[in-house]
Amino acid sequence: MSSTPKLKRVCIVGAGASGMSAAYALSKHPDKFQVTVFDKQSVAGGMATSIDIDADKYGASYINDGVQGCSPVFANTLRMFRMLGFEPTEVGMQISFGKGENFWTNVFPSELVTKFQKDIAKFGRALSTIKKLEPVFAAIPVHTMLRMFGFSTEFGERMVYPLVALFFGTGNQTPYISSAILERVFMDPSMRLFEYDEKSLLASIPTMLAFPKLHDVYQAWREEISSRGNVEFKLGNEVLRVLSRTAKKDGPVRIEYQLGEGDDGSEQHIAAFDELILAIDADSCLKLLGKEATWRERKVLGSVKYLYDVTITHNDLEYMNKYYETQYSPKHNAPLSAAGSAQEREQMTEAFDFAAHKFRPLYYTMQYDQDKSKIEMSFDLTHYQPQFRGEKPAGPISPSDRSEHRNECDPLSDYARRAQDEKGGRPGESARTGMDADGKPEPPLEKHVFQTIFLDRDGSQGLWTWGEIRGEKRIHEKWWKQQSHRWQHYVEVVPWMMFINGKQNTHYAGAWSVLNMHELAVTSGFAAAYRLGADYPFHGDEDCERLFRLYLMLSHGVRLVRHPRPEAPSCNDLERRISSGRKIARGYSHDGAGCHRILDS
Structure with missing residues (x-):
């Protein structure tokens, strides 16, 4: 009689999008893996967090404060959320760049767009050239690319830099971003955020998706992962250091961690594992590895540059009106004489008529007069997030909807069921005395919740205007550590990840390994689990697989096997089928919720 196969013990450090994705993929193989997930925070989610606000004052009981939404092409994120019982909300992505004579938008043509018409037309040709020569332009920063193609300095400062900062959250490192990545977000089907327009630079008002309540999404995700019994979450427990990855006794990986409050205080413990997934930022990886880091790891991980930003969530309309264009004004209209034909006029x-009734910016940028390559960014969260219009925390999803993998996890978690309750959209009704462009109740502009991001503490704090946001209007302040997408990242980090992934029983997961997007964080976690022997959870879904295949090859140097790895039915399945007198099938499969099912012959 064969002995029971030994489970591979996996330690995951980090319970953000990448760590949760890795844990989810591994949880679907309870006969192969025993997983422990550590995170020093008490809740899962990483940067994807929600905070409570005063519903009676602002018109909603919470905001998502770290991650706002995504593009409709982010297939892995969307499928995962829908399976869990959550649905993003469609929203028109209107932007407001600059102030006064330097204002422009994707909603209607302004005088600034007319001024740079030749540069805008040339920009499309430049994108095509960059696409053809992508390996070369990966090492060419945006500011150099603009000079190479003969763009005016002011076009770069007023239009290109704000766009790049909006795409990547790169802030004041924007001139140094890789040109190839700029081309990708315009033209890559898996990463595209905007479509290029030869007349206005941006095609008007693309559809974006605003996330449901992220706190509830991640708690539901944690419950789904835990339901299979082979994953333990140690939230509120901080991994202090990696002691070894080549130990001979009890397992090669040994870590030291500190229990969180409510356990044994500050007592430190040591645990042994077979494999390690570091789903944290590169700086933190190096700190944990310490002397255990190889020279390759020190070189690659040490080349990731981070910036420190602060977001101030507030209700200061006076501040917003001073630095941004928050409402439509016909004085910004481009002259009709600039049109080339009657149809264009x-x-x-x-477009002017539409803006007069429906100008509702979600994103704002402002450039500092002292240095026009450096900017400040803001969001109108009331325009962006659907709970301010009475949407329930789960988003616009019906509990009975099973289309396109919705509500596929069975049973749904308590978090998902509560978030789907229609009553969840009621908090703040008394404050929703205004109307949106479609006549739906929302708070009036003076009650809107804004979030302003002050970028690059070490290089730009002297320019910040954060002191002008009145104290009584401030709701929340939070510091963030953000990856810089400077061109060196795509020369010194991205091509070399495959040479450190899988070495020393260690895999790395995180959007920082390529590009700071939630979708890439999810994909990176699936890739780390795949390398350890787990199936890619969404096999056969071409929309999901497209980016996964690209990431797996880029960061791991591995091709995706077309079919899931064969897997034996579990003992419980066999016993259940045998006891009911049913034949065991010749084959078996798994459903999207991760529940293994034996097919009847």
């Missing part, structure tokens, strides 16, 4: 007039 008609289209411009229609």
Whole structure:
């Protein structure tokens, strides 16, 4: 009689999007893996957090404060959320760049767009060239690319830099971003955020998706992962250091961690594992590895540059009106004489009429007069997030909807069921005395919740205007550590990840390994689990697989096997089927919720 196979013990450090994705993929193989997830925070989610606000004052009981939403092409994120019982909300992505004569938007043509018409037309040709020569342009920063193609300095400062900062959250490192990545977000089907327009630079008002309540999404995700019994979450427990990855006794990986409050105080413990997934930022990886880091790891991980930003969530409309264009004004309209044909003039007039009634910016940028390459960014969270219009925390999803993998996890977690309750959209009703562009109740502009991001503490704090946001209008302040997407990242980090992944029983997961997007964080976690022997959870879904295949090859140097790895039915399945007198099938499969099912012959 064969002995029971030994489970591979996996330690995951970090319970953000990448760590949770890795844990989810591994949890679907309870006969192969025993997983422990550590995070020093008391809740899962990493940067994807929600905070409570005064519903009676602002019109909603919470905001998502770290991650706002995503593009509709982020297939892995969307499928995961829908399976858990959560649905993002469609929202028109209107932007407001600059102030006064330097204002422009994707909603209607302004004088600034007319001024740079030749540069805008040339920009499309530049993107095509960059696409053809992507390996070369990966090492060319945006500011150099603009000079190479003969763009005016002011076009770069007023239009290109704000766009890049909006795409990546790169802030005041924007001129140094890789040109190839800029091309990707315009033209890559898995990463595209905007479509290029030869007349206005941006195609008007793309559809974006605003996330449901992220706190509830991640708690539901944790419950789903835990339901299979082979994953333990140690939240509120901080991993202090990696003691070994080549130990001979009890397992090669040994870590030291500190129990969180409510356990044994500050007592430190040692645990042994077979494999390690570091789903944290590169700086933190190096800190944990210490002397255990190889020279390759020190070189690659040490080349990731981080910036420190602060977000101030507030209700200061006076501040917003001082630095941004928050409402439509016909004084910004491009002259009709700039149109080349009667049809173009008609289209411009229609755009002006639309803006007069429906100008609702989600994103704002402001450039500092002292240095126009450096900016400040803001969001109108009331325009962006659907709970301010009475949407329930789960988003616009019906509990009975099973289409496109919705509500596929069975049973749904308590968090998902509560978030789907229609009553969840009621908090703040008394404050929703205004109307949105479609006539739906929302708070009036003076009650809107804004979030302003002050970027690059070490290089730009002297320019910040954060002191002008009145104290009584402030709701929340939070510091963030953000990856810089400077061109060196795509020369010194991205091509070399495959040479450190899988070495010393260690895999790395995190959006920082390529590009700071939630979708890439999710994909990176799936890739780390795949390397350890787990199936890619969404096999056969071409929309999901497209980016996964690319990431797996880029960061791990591995190709995706077309079919899931064969897996034996569990003992419980066999016993259940045998006891019921049913034949065991010749084959077996797994459903999207991770529940293994034997097929009847």
